[in-house]
Amino acid sequence: MRLERIGREPEYSRYMDLKEGWLDRRIFSDAEIYEEELYRIFARSWLFVAHESQLPNAGDFLTTHMGEDGVIVTRQPDGSIKVFLNSCPHRGNKVCFADAGNTRRFVCNYHGWAFDTAGELKGMHEEYCYDDGDIDRRKNGLKQVAKVSSYKGLVFATFADDLPSLDAWLGDFRWYLDMILDNEDGGTELIGGCIKTVMNANWKFGVENFIGDAYHAGWTHDSGCRSMNNGQPFPPIDMENSYHASVNGHGWEFGTEGVGDLFLLGRPKVLDYYNKIRPKMAERLGEMRSQIFGSVASASIFPNVSFLPGISTFRQWQPKGPMQFELKTWVIVNKAMPDDIKDEVTKGVMQTFGPGGTFEMDDGENWENCTTVNRGVVTRHEKLHYRCGISRQIEHDTLPGIVYRGQYNDANQRGFYQRWLDMMEAKSLGALPLRPEPRLTGVAETRDLPGLFAL
């Protein structure tokens, strides 16, 4: 699918200098740049559309957005997953109005065009009105995405047929993703339901906050931390043994103390649970990853998914214009957890990172005001400072990716905006640079790869 727009030269590099460490604020507010993001990033990236656990049975579906394009995600009778536009090819009306459910057909309310769960046109109201040659049913199904692929339960789709594989897209970030997706037999699932909120903020502020901004936590969330833990302040950060790791614009910032995020969740039973399975996690993922998991950490998958390993909020920042996003939130748990632990995790997430959560409540106002101040023409031409820790890059024997020492750092944010720039300027997706060259090869399961487990 080609969605190139004629007459627009890629010149986005003038909006940032990541070696110097600054960004131009217009990328957070300008309507034209936002429109180009929809074309160049959201229509050309692998985008999270579902967790496999949300669609356990044939006919299960959910609706979501890829950029601002509404899509339906369905489980097929053969177990595969299809993703297609939620828009009838006849007059364009939405064909599905539910968030989720199970069905055999999607029938358009306007003229009764009926599509099966694969998106194929199966019939229409008063079909006799079409003469021979008027309509080819096979060409009038719901528009399919170019590709669907999944990684350990997370289902992604893309509109770009020339985009390299999901494994290549995630690259060595899979080494990190396994800490949340594969830390115990059985993998993960999302708790039922989805809570959605709206913030008058640019979508990138949410992503960059989770990708690397440990720095805000101890200040913005002092009240949240104290409320969840009997007045105790944020756990101290060990700048020597904590890191930023960036791979292809994805990022994970983390300590290695093993308990920080679990402490912030404020549910002792969940901390006990992970401490109990930690030796097995070490056998499975290696000693280092078993120590990273549960530490103060946060992560984002480029372009718009974030989560907190240990706290277990899982979320997607859906763009709704340059100055608005919709935040979809779920709770991610291990399938193998007993029900009472799943309940503890769910309650803990909603009390910290639900809309009424003691942490969440202090984030939105920051992001909204970081965005809306740029209505001012003078303000929007001011640069923003992204230079923290710019000289702390290291080579690490165990940790893949572009690694910086010290959890208080803008490194992952710079990595994210580098990828943003790559995507905004790329003429050919096959030529996207690898940031960095991967250590892992092929599609081998990252937890089975040798040589990566030494502490």
Place this chain on the structure above:
Amino acid sequence: MTQTATLERPLSGRIASLELTHALTQTLYREARLLDDEDFAGWVKMLAEDLHYHMPGIETRYRRDKTNQISDLTRMAYYNDNLDEIKKRLSRLETGTAWSEDPATRYTHIITNVEVEYTETDGEYRVFSNFYAYRNRNERDEDSLVGNRVDIWRETGGAFQLVRRRIILKHNVMLSKNMNIYL
């Protein structure tokens, strides 16, 4: 000990006396005033030790879909709290570092459509009500939250305490950035 009354309405709940209905209506108004005034210490005194305060997240689903979105407590919820958990949330305001509460949010709770019924448990009453909660903060940040509630209130020592509350917000996408409010 007798079983606490449930929120699920029997086929015909017996309407409470005028006097009781008046007393509980006034109780709801007083609660709303305490919340508007951010008098959370006063509000907590109106909550029973065995409180369950529940506000499920409701997805848009087709009528034929029988998923129990209302009372399945394993699903995502804005609130699914006992008294200690409510107190934890409230303790954030005592820290002095809840930056997004300073300046304060301005609240008005409007409570209407109050119905009071006797329950199968003596001294416990099922109370239905609707709410319109308006929030405004800083310069022009505003939103409205509208929905229904069903409560169980228990009479103890001449006062009423909230034992159960289920809140059904009518939003699908909550059209604001947070839920820094109790409904």
